[in-house]
Structure formats: C-alpha cells, structure tokens
Amino acid sequence: MAIEDDVLVIGGGLAGATAALAAAERDAQVRLISYKQSTLRHASGLIDVLGYPSADLAASGEAARADGGERTDDGSRSTADPRSAGGPLADPFEALSDLPEGHPYERVGADAVREALLFFDSVAGDAYRGGHTDANALVPTHGGTVKPTARYPAAVAPGLASDRRDALLVGFETLPDFDAPLSAGHLEAAGVPFRTRGVTLRFPGIERDDAKVTRYAHLLDRNEAVDSGAGDAPARTALAEAVRPHLDGEGRVGFPPILGDDNHDVVRRDLEERLGVEVFEVPSGPPSLPGMRLEDLLYDAMADAGVRVTTGVPVVDYEADGGDRIDRVLVDRKGRDVPYRADQYVLATGGLVGKGVRSERDRVFEPIFDCHVAHAADRYDWFVDDAFGDHPFARFGLAVDRDLRPLDADDDREFENLRAAGAVLGGYDFAAEKSGSGVSLATGYVAGRRAGEEVSG
C-alpha cells in the first residue's frame, strides 16, 4: 500500500502552494509535501513579475542550455549589468515578449502570467494590493532602494515611492538590519518625490540586542504590558508614545516589518489611530514577517481547499512505472522510506538556496528525480569574476517544454506525469530580473492546473 492522492506537489514555497491550490480547483485530491520550511520565510512578501529586463539575451539563452560553454580570454562571461540595459521597468507585461527562449515566462506565455496574478489576487483578497494596474509599483526597501513590484502587502501600500506625502522612517536600536536615517538618506538620493527623515528609537519592552523578530511581533500582537519608561503600558500604546514626539508634520510613518503576525491588521490600525497618520512597513531581509504572513495566507487557503499537507520529511527517491511514468515517490520518515502515490506530480523544490538544485565540485543536479540540469563541465565556467555580473549559476535549473515537463539532455521529456515549477526551473536570473515570485506564481499555477486537468479529464 501507499498513501494515495491524485496530485502530489513536492515543495512548500510559493510555487508549490500555488500549484496545489490550482490543482485543487480542478477537483483533484491534492497533497503537498514539504521537507523544511520554505524559503518564503526569507522572502520580502512582495510579488515581483519583472523589475528589470533580462540581461544579454543571447548569453542567457546559451547559459541555460549549454553543456560546454567557452570562456573568454579574461576568464569571464558577459558582465553586462542588467540595470544598465534599461530599467526599472514601468510595465512588466510589455517586456515579457522580449524574453529569451527557455525563460519560464516564455514557456508559459504572457496570458498565463496574467491569469496566475488574478488567481493570486483571488487567494490573497484584501491582504495584497496592486491589482488595479499593469504597471509596477515602486516600493522603498530597508536599504533605501526602490524596488519595482507587481503586488505588495496592504501594509506596504502607504509607503509607495510614487506617493508624494513626506515620510518619517522609524528604526530601533536593537534591530540593526534597518538603519532608518541611512535608509531615508538613500531614498532621497534615489530621487523620491517627497521629503523623508529617519529616527532610531528604543523599542519599548525589548532589552535584548538580538531579540528575535517574532518577539517584537508577539509583543504587539498580544499588546502585552511593557516598561514604557514611565510605568507599564500596553506595547502598542508605548510604541506610539515613543514615536509621537518625532513626528514633524509627516503624513506617514514607516517601520521595519515587525508590526504583528496573527493580528497584524489590528496592530497597524491601532498604531495609525494613535499616531493620527498612516503607518506602513518597509520590507527587509530574512527572517521576514511579511514572508511568514504570506506563507500563512497560502497554507490557510490550502486547508480551505482540502489540500493535504505533510511536512518535516523529504522526498528522496521515486519508482518508475516500467515506462516513462512515475509510479510512486519515497518519503524518508526518519530512516524509513514510506511510499506516496499519485497520478500527477509537480516538482517545486526551489533552486540553489531552497536546495531543489544541488551542486558538488564537479556537477550540478536535481536530487529527487535526477532530472537533467545543463551546466558547463568546468566549474570555473559556472561563474564570472564580476560579483554583480551575469553569473551562469544564477540560471542553473531544469529546462522544460511548454507544458512545464522537464527535458533531458536530448530535449525529450524526462517523465510523462512530472511537471516542474518555481526556482527549480532554469533559464532565468530572478535576483537580477526581480522575477522570482512572478515565475513561481505563473509556473506553479500552470503546472498545478494542467496536473489537475489530467486527473479529472
């Protein structure tokens, strides 16, 4: 016996969750298995589609598919900075048709990208904004840069750089990741159309230099009594009182993304009421509460859709059906391989960071199904000397057909019933393009929908 479902999604990030939700819409019984918690917890919570055009098109096409690859005389590949090639992009959809063959967006097509965003909007509801326009929004980040993105959490909305109201940024001594005065200075240098200042305060109730971000969120969520400096007060009241004297006519106040977790909306509204101005969050690096809130949103949606979720254990191997179909996968439950069987499979295990694509000194590989990953034989061809250059390793991943089925070295399908989605795919550089979550959404949506259709059809 095996544990049986119609569609089995491997990987619990944005691509996996989207695939599971899309498949469940087609009345399939879906299971999602995730080993470790997804890298969504590292994510800003922003949904980018395409912020910058793909770098040198020819080079990227070659990097994605080449097994050999020639080095230039100085040992480097193209070092074109994608940002110099034009960008940030005002309308990501206009640029989709220029993407090289093999890019995940080219594989699924622009219509699927739009459908996937609409699907996301229906899942996210009020929690996300940006669906009213095709244009990219410009979101200030903790480093004081401005990031082009397609959808953003509601808490980010009052902070947009296109808004002309002056902004006060508030940082905390015990949260060195967000240096508010520095961030404000960078934003002004970037040419935002408003005045911005930064102050650094002590967070009431936090003594420890390295308190966890969840500790801040918990204090605000529960509105716990904290030492405000003038006796005990509820955490939100104490925080608002600490910020108030620093307001100098600004119409909005930006905080690092720690304003609650489960009761995030209440925390933000409470602070807005007490301060009399709009309150927003400035997305920052890991560990990231906006990423965790997005994770919760997706997992709640999966629970509502009847998706079965299994966590904490890795898929380590598979058994084929004699031919080119996967019969079952084997899940390592602490030393014991337990079989899980489905009709259709979606591989959404992430890229090099999420460990869906792995490397050793002499090879790059996909560890579960050993699907083909194109890469140069000589590891010195995997990267270029320029740290911010166009690194081939950034595009390592699976090549797929237009149905998102992984292809082997001869461009033949690896399996009839396996599709791949998200960062496990090759042929794009999400860090340079700012396309990570958009690709996960679009490919997750298409892979899940097709898998669900094949089951019920």
Next chain:
Amino acid sequence: MSDAQRPTDDHVPGDDEFEPVQVFPEAEEMDLRPGADNCYKCSTCDTNCPVAEVDEEFPGPKFQGPEQWRLKRQEDHDIDDSVLKCSNCMRCDHACPSEVPLSQMHNTARGEYVERQMNKFSREYVRNRILANYGTFAPLGAMFPRLANFVMGLSITRWLGEKTLGFAGDREFPEFATQTFRSWWAERGGAQVENPDKRIAYFHGCYSNYNTPEVGKALVRVFEHLGYEIMVPKQRCSGTPMYANGMLQDAKRAAEVNVPELAAAIDDGADVIASCTSCSMSLRQEYPELFDIDGVEDVSENTWEALEYLRVHEDLETELEGTSADLGEFAYHAPCHARNQGLDGQAVEVLATIDGVEAHDVGDSCSGISGTYGWKEEHYETSMKIGEEMFEHMEQVDGEAGLTECPTCAMQMEHGTGYEITHPLEVLEAALVGTE
C-alpha cells in the same frame, strides 16, 4: 558518541566520501561540530522557536547550536546555561533550510552542560533527574494508585513540590491508572491473535502504561481487529524527557535495554509500533544520532507510529468506509514531534472517513509544555504563554473535546481549556471495534 556518523547534508547521493568532522582528532568525543558550517545564519530557526517568541532572555536555537559550537572551539568557553531553556520541541530542525542538525546539537550541548557544569546536589538537578526519570518513579505510584493520586492531588503536596523541588505548583499531577497497561496485558493472557505474517511489537512508553492504559488497550484492540499478532517486549523510557534535561547517561542506559529487546522482536518478524509520537521520534531519530548501540539503526528503520503504520500497511480508508462513532467535534493539535515525522494532519485525514466524528486542525501553534519543561516552576509561565495561541484556536472549534497523539500536549490542552483529550487510536477503536 556517534554523532559524527550521520552525514549532515543528507539525502544527496554520492557525497559521503568526505566528512569534514573526520579531520578533527577530537571527533571521538561529544562534539557540536556536525553541520555547524551548513548554517548561513538566515535565522529562520529563531523565528520558529516558541520559547524565543515569548521569552526575551532566551538567545534562540541558532545561538544554542552552530554559534555555541563555534565559541566552543576556544577551549575556555563553557556551554551557556541558557541551553536549559530550550524545550526540545525540535521545531528548529523543521525550520532550517540548510539541514543543520540543530536538535542534535542542543541535546549534546545540554548533555555536556549537565555533566560538566551543573551542581549535582542542586535542587534543580535533583528535580530534573526526577522529572527525566518519571518512568522509574511511576511504578511506586502505580502500586498504590488511589493513595498516590490522593496525595499528589493535595494542595499541600503541590505547594511542597514547588517550594522544595521547583515543580510548577499550578499543575495537576497526572493521575495513575488503577491498573497499568502491562498488568492488564498479563491478566488477559497476552496476545489473542497469532499470525506469523503480521506481527507488531508495541512500545507503549511510560505514559500509556501508568497513566492512560486506555490508549494502549485501544491499540491492542485495533491491531488485533485487523489481524495482527501483538508482542509487548520488556522496555524502559524512550529517553525523550532525559534528552530534554541533559541526562544523556540515563537515556543511554534506557536505550541499552530498549534496543536489544526491540531488535530481537524485529528478528522475530515484528515491526515496532509506538502510540506516542515523542517515543517514535526518539527511537527513529535521536537513538541513532546519540547512541552507538548494536541494532540501533535496525530499530530506527523499523519503528512506526501506529496510525502511520496502518495507513501504509492496510487499506485503512476502505476499512473505515461506512463506520461510525458518536463522538462529535474534536479540536486536533499536531504535536511538534509528530510534525517532524511527517505525521501532521494524518489524524484529521484518517478520521474524516468515520461518520459522526469531525477533527479540526487547530494549526501549527506549539502546546508549550514540551514534556517535562512546563512542569518546572521557572518555565511554567513561558509554557503557558506559548500555549495561549493553541488554547484560543481550540476554543474557536465547535465542541469541547481535544485530540492529540502526545500525552504531555494532552495535559497542557486539558490544563489550558478544561477539555477532555482523546487519542486518535481511541477514536479508531470506537469506529472499528466499538466500545465495550
């Protein structure tokens, strides 16, 4: 110690030629090194730590694991005493995207702290030793259960326990059953089904033996109903409370009894089945991580949680088709140690087939009691703060009954909500066998 034996970057074919730990001569000793270099400090573990979320004093799993190990490379650094604040929920293991063996590091660090730095005459040590070795003291209580329950239930006993030994005075001691599972088993004459092809060895653990034999009886009735021959080998505590208190030598002594007994049952064609998810976690993961005992891998590979076993070896869904049990709505809490074995949601999936029963998952909050942790006076408040979210989620569910596999989660659920808590096996028993 054999903590160098498991490759830390697991599940990658062909990466076992080189294990950096082997270059260090001290690798023979207890060593926090394995996997420390895999940590890239993303801090995801810290955001998952239920203790760090409510207790500002606790530096978190990243510090307790890889960072502490790096500090320890300098000879003059001791283990930080904050390691006693870790509740061993093992959520950090589940969180780490880089497969750093965090809980293994915490267990070894705590073991070293208790062995080398803790005063063996301190009140705390004595109290922890008693808590960790519950299985050694429980037989006394079980011998005179009514007297023991009466004495333990007295407020003077609880007050004394807190003042003299540091037990949390607000906790009700779990009641001893009037008859232990083992004596019930002996009285009924042992196994009533013989079957050389379907055989299991039941690892009941301390709690279902002394406190909730109804769980053990449910397991026996369900498995016999499905045609299994049941063996109940001699056994001691699985070791979970001992790891959590840094009593690794006690845990090893218990393991040295359990492993040969269970390995012998495996040789007789049985699979090992546990009804407590911390017990199965211990036999599967912690034993091979911490102990070098003959047969330890064999036991790890052949141990299952009861429901998990039936799902894989039987057509449980067909078996349950058309059954009913008049039990109503349950608020189900998945124990942290169940989550780490891929068992979260399993009970909800299986029980969905039974008419008259509905189990609602209350989400991924931690109960906060973590075995012996919430029993300590100094951790009681932390434990209840962690549990608050679970209590709230339980109260949002219709009905006033709870469901979980873990006996101490069950205690906390009951303590925080007043609900009666059932084990999924009891629901299965009601549906398949009917209650007597």
